[in-house]
Every structure is written in C-alpha cells, then in structure tokens.
Amino acid sequence: MQHLFAFFHSSSDASIQVHSQEQEVAIALGSNVGDRLNNFNKASRQMKKSGTGINVRRHACLYETEPTYVTDQPCFLNSAIRVVTKLSPHELLLVLKEIEKEMG
Template structure:
C-alpha cells in the first residue's frame, strides 16, 4: 500500500457486447481504487492484429488508489481474466483489454510494466478518452500534456459514441 495516487486506465473491447464489457470493467475497478472519472465511449477501427476484426469501443477511467503500480497491474489482469479474456495473439480481438497508462508522475521500466505506457502518447484511441478524464495530465518524461498530445496526433478514425457507459 502507498499514499493515494491517481492512476489512468485505458479500456477497450471488440468481442461479445463491448459496451457491456466496458461498463462491467468500470464497476470492477472499484475494487482497485475510487473511480473518480470515466470517459465517453469511442469507436475505432482495430490497430494491427488480424484482418476482419470488429471495431473497438474504447474508454478511460481515472482512479485514486493506494495499491502499488504492480498491484494495480495484477488487479487489471485479474479483471481481464474474469471477463473471459484469452490471450492468443498480439493486437488480436478481445473481450476486454485494460492497460495501466499512468500512475501519478511515476516513470518506471521493468520487465512487466512500463509507465507511462510507452505507446499511449501516439494513439488517438487512448488519448481521446484520456482527454475526457485527465486533459492536463503531463507525461513525466516529456512534460507533454494529454490535451497537447491529442492535438498533435489528431482524432482521425476516432468517433465518440452518443451514450455514456452505464
């Protein structure tokens, strides 16, 4: 356990009922910390992976946690497992994908966890939902804020859904 820290979580799904899967995951995050913000839902085409996958629904959550970063990661992997996710191929279709994007202002590079997430600041499907919950969060290595990264990357191919998660 640590002092309370804000963690940023990216959520994605493109199998089963993706919207229901994301909503369920947000509810499950209450076991990881206090959820203080949830983004709108965004629809995007898959990036990488096998052809013919359905579109992804993406979202982000901000939570206040006293867990260590590795404990947050373990909790996210457990939520994925309980959702029925099977890890078969990189960037393949999935019932649920949860990524720890940032943990306060911590920079970390271990065998199983890199913070901030190494590709988050280049992916519109991560940045658009993050902008909803933490537009002024600054990458601890570069100082670039989420809002500025999103302006740089653009919203091409990222479409906000009308209905919020419930």
C-alpha cells in the first residue's frame, strides 16, 4: 500500500481554475513501497511540472514510522513540503490525487 498525499478522496471530474491570490500550503507525504526516497523526489518533480502553478518552497526532514492499523506492511517514510499555489484546496487536491494515480 502506498500513500503519497494525506488528503481525503475526491471526485476527479471537476475543472481546475487558478485563483488570483497565492496561498502557502503544507502537504504531508508518505510512502512505504518501492524506492521510498525516489517516490518523494518524483512526486515533488511532478508537482513542479504539473503546469498548475504549484511551487515547492521547502522540504521538511524525512523520518520513518511504523505502520498503524494495518501493521503487516513495510515502514513508512514521511515528510512534508511547503508549497505556494493559486489553486483552491479542492483544486489542489485534484492535482495531487492525479499525481498519486500516475505514480501508481
């Protein structure tokens, strides 16, 4: 099981509209399958090149945690990033879910 973005599920049939005011947003990231570090790097690159104006500003330290609830899976590598975007929270979620889907 791989989790890249800590958000709730949302429908992907909404259109994306860029708003005029930039907002600073923190996004929690986690991965526990494959090359976990590469998953972080790839997700960050995908956000930067998504063409939707997600500008990654800072990365937090990486840390490893034991899985909770479903414990028969690998440990998670976790972090957070700070981005600046003009997207609304819902629109940002749609973009992040699409990146997560593309990454498998």
